[in-house]
Amino acid sequence: MKKDNLEVLLEDINSKFNLVLEGHEVLRSEIRDLSRKTYERFDLVDFKIDTLSKRIDHLDDKVETLDKKVETLDRKVEKIAADLSAHRADTEVHSGAYRVMEREE
Template structure:
C-alpha cells in the first residue's frame, strides 16, 4: 500500500510540476512576443527620430539662408542711411554760416 500511495503522490507532484513548466513556457512565449513588439516599436521610433532630425536640419538650413539674406539687406540699408547722413552733413557743413552742426 505504501508503494501505491507513493506512486499517487509522485503522480500528483509530476502533474503539478508539468503545470509549472507549462506556465513557464507560456510566460517565456509572452516575454518573447513583448520583446519583438518592443523591438519593432523602437525601430519605428528610431525611423521617426531620423526623419525628424532631417527635417530640423532642413529648417535650420533654410533659416540660416533667410537670416543671412535679412542681414545683407539690413546692412545695405544701414550703409545707405550712413551715406545719406554723411552727404547731408557735408552739405550742412558747406553752408557754414547758415547751419551749424554741433557735436555732442
C-alpha cells in the same frame, strides 16, 4: 508505503510539474511577445528621431541662409540710409538753388 500510494504521489507530482512547465512556457511566450513589441516600438521611435533630426538639420540650413539674407539686407539699408543722409545734407546746403515748383496748367 504501498506501491499504489507511491504511484498516486508520483502522478500528483508529475501533474504539478507539468503545470509548472506549462506556466513557464506561457511566460516565455508572453516575454517574447513583449520583447518583439518593445523592439518594434523602439524601431518606430528611432525612425521618428531620425526624421526629426533631418528636419532640424534642414531648418538649421534655412536659418543660416535667412541669417545671411538679413545681414545683406542690413548692409543695404545702412548704405541707403547713408546715401539718404548725404543727399539730405547736400540738399540743405543748396536750399536756395533747388526748389520744387508746381506746374501751372
